[in-house]
Amino acid sequence: MTEKAFGIGLDVGSTTTKGVIIESDGSILASHLQSTGASAASAVAHVLGNLLSISGKTRDECRIIGTGYGRNIVDMAHKTVTEITCHSVGVNALNPDIRLLIDVGGQDSKVIRIGANGRPEDFELNDKCSAGTGRFLEVMARVLEVSMDDLGPLALKSKSPCTISSTCTVFAESEVIGRIGSGDSPADIAAGVHQSMASKIGSLSKRVGVATPIGVTGGVALNPAFRYYLSDILKADLWIPDMPQLTGALGAAFIALKDMER
Amino acid sequence: MSDEKPYRKLETQALLQQIAFRHGMEAMAASEEGNLAWVSSGFPVEIPVAMNVFPSYPEQAGAIIGATKIGPEVCGFAEDLGYSQELWSYARASIGSTDRPDDVAMGALPKPQALLGCNNICGTILKWYDANSEQTGAPVFLLDTPPLEDEQKPHHRAYVKQGLMRLIDFLTKTFNTTLEEDRFREVSDLSSRAIKLWTQSLKACQNKPSPLNCADRFLTMAPVVSSRGMEHCTEFYEVLLMEVKDRVKQGVGAIREEKIRLLWDNIPPWFILKFFNKLASRGVVFPADTYTHAWSGAVEGTDTSSLLDGIVDIYSNVYLNKNLDAKIDKMVQLIKDFDLDGFVMFSVRSCKRYSLGQLVSKEIVTERTGVPGVVIEGDMVDSRLFNEAQIQTRVDALLEMFV
Numbered sequence: 001m002t003e004k005a006f007g008i009g010l011d012v013g014s015t016t017t018k019g020v021i022i023e024s025d026g027s028i029l030a031s032h033l034q035s036t037g038a039s040a041a042s043a044v045a046h047v048l049g050n051l052l053s054i055s056g057k058t059r060d061e062c063r064i065i066g067t068g069y070g071r072n073i074v075d076m077a078h079k080t081v082t083e084i085t086c087h088s089v090g091v092n093a094l095n096p097d098i099r100l101l102i103d104v105g106g107q108d109s110k111v112i113r114i115g116a117n118g119r120p121e122d123f124e125l126n127d128k129c130s131a132g133t134g135r136f137l138e139v140m141a142r143v144l145e146v147s148m149d150d151l152g153p154l155a156l157k158s159k160s161p162c163t164i165s166s167t168c169t170v171f172a173e174s175e176v177i178g179r180i181g182s183g184d185s186p187a188d189i190a191a192g193v194h195q196s197m198a199s200k201i202g203s204l205s206k207r208v209g210v211a212t213p214i215g216v217t218g219g220v221a222l223n224p225a226f227r228y229y230l231s232d233i234l235k236a237d238l239w240i241p242d243m244p245q246l247t248g249a250l251g252a253a254f255i256a257l258k259d260m261e262r
Numbered sequence: 263m264s265d266e267k268p269y270r271k272l273e274t275q276a277l278l279q280q281i282a283f284r285h286g287m288e289a290m291a292a293s294e295e296g297n298l299a300w301v302s303s304g305f306p307v308e309i310p311v312a313m314n315v316f317p318s319y320p321e322q323a324g325a326i327i328g329a330t331k332i333g334p335e336v337c338g339f340a341e342d343l344g345y346s347q348e349l350w351s352y353a354r355a356s357i358g359s360t361d362r363p364d365d366v367a368m369g370a371l372p373k374p375q376a377l378l379g380c381n382n383i384c385g386t387i388l389k390w391y392d393a394n395s396e397q398t399g400a401p402v403f404l405l406d407t408p409p410l411e412d413e414q415k416p417h418h419r420a421y422v423k424q425g426l427m428r429l430i431d432f433l434t435k436t437f438n439t440t441l442e443e444d445r446f447r448e449v450s451d452l453s454s455r456a457i458k459l460w461t462q463s464l465k466a467c468q469n470k471p472s473p474l475n476c477a478d479r480f481l482t483m484a485p486v487v488s489s490r491g492m493e494h495c496t497e498f499y500e501v502l503l504m505e506v507k508d509r510v511k512q513g514v515g516a517i518r519e520e521k522i523r524l525l526w527d528n529i530p531p532w533f534i535l536k537f538f539n540k541l542a543s544r545g546v547v548f549p550a551d552t553y554t555h556a557w558s559g560a561v562e563g564t565d566t567s568s569l570l571d572g573i574v575d576i577y578s579n580v581y582l583n584k585n586l587d588a589k590i591d592k593m594v595q596l597i598k599d600f601d602l603d604g605f606v607m608f609s610v611r612s613c614k615r616y617s618l619g620q621l622v623s624k625e626i627v628t629e630r631t632g633v634p635g636v637v638i639e640g641d642m643v644d645s646r647l648f649n650e651a652q653i654q655t656r657v658d659a660l661l662e663m664f665v
Binding site (some may be wrong): 055069081082083084085119120122125127160207209 | 621627628634636639651652655656658659662663665
């Protein structure tokens, strides 16, 4: 049997599936991200195939950890670990100082207090509601007829953000349509949307207890307006890794390495 | 093959079916004789039992409806009548099963001649029993036990005792019966003995390994809820305690390999008690919970007046009738006494009295004990409000903290 020397993390999220392969010193050999789509199993197979092909490794040489909401469908995983632990471990590997991690993904958001050992000490997740997740921004971008990439920069042009009072995606959509009808500018509406979302995440963070330094991961971390308003609400600078969507998969890969050391 | 399961089934559990069957038959006979009262779980049942009024429990019927996985359907019957999905699911199950008893395989209760509610468990009882009263034509008696902010004051005791006097009067007139002191003393003594036996079984879970898991206690609590003051109830807890003591003596746990000990807060999701058994396969046991510990007050007294004083004390001071600090104190005490590693709080949106304040409680309990906890959200009867994937992620993440 081939000795395993590489760690692979596969993070199956509701919106995207991510994968990272690392070697024993922790350096990243390859990473891949793609839409999860209608078949999470196909997405997993495709991401894994990519990682192996780019890195030139075989599956037998790797220990695989599955994470994310779809972790249980990663058939080839040697173990599954929740995304809460994986994000903590991944962020800790990149920046051991981070004490509070805010991860905002496509359909969930989580706030994790990271202990000195790099593992979660406490955490909170959003409840059964997509407000405060990437989906919220997607819906609002569609209503405002801008792309997701343009939504954040548009919001940052605002000098007078609208107040979006609803914390429910469906009701907020109606509210935004009402704002459009009232003649508010797209920039002000977009800013209000980001402010509303940052407020929701800020409230979740306060439930866990704000501890600095704060890291932000997940696809929404790429949005400059979200970062701006969240930083304003938490009254703290935010640390964002280069690839904020991959920290869960990275953490899973590190856990795979750790398992092999045992 | 049962040996391969990660948990051990209690032999005493076999008696439960007999007790439930017997209770059901006696309730039907009582109904036909014009002698049945529906009673809320926190009601001082020693008084109606001593007056030969037979009790049936809509909340327990709700648990059966939940456990037999017809909760959404039966709650739906109540929703068809216009009741909100936000209403307590025990109330919806009761109103729904009363409206369409022929469509409910298990859990519809025989027609009552009176409805005895006590608001020490929540205020919804008032309107729920009013609705049941409209459906069945049975009159409602409400025993009012105002919530306790701290210690029970003399005027509070006097008020609740007056309520008990009114109850005796109500039962006398409604059922043409009397409260005889000897019988009252006998019933109270049986109730007290059952509670003490039950409490000993609960306390035995401080041992490692714990002789009982959550699901064991949720099932074996049934007689102490429904049959306090009856001989067979006391006998059941004698048998249970013997088995529990035997397990402790032999070092046999409720699960095969105990690794993590957790506290459970709130009523369980009756439709998925296997939740606890699945966790057992990962070495997780729940030696304590706030729910089954709620039936722990034994009525003491030598004559009618002192027995009534004992009842006032016990039924005013139930877990749900106290303030948030008292609930937090109880959780902290259980975590310390049972040497627990963490806790799971089940937030039941439809059971507001139990679930309100859990987010704050979680923070304070962790601060005071140093152990982590998690809040999961769902319902005890209505599986439509239970998202297994979300719950699994939260519980898994909690367990990963112990690695």
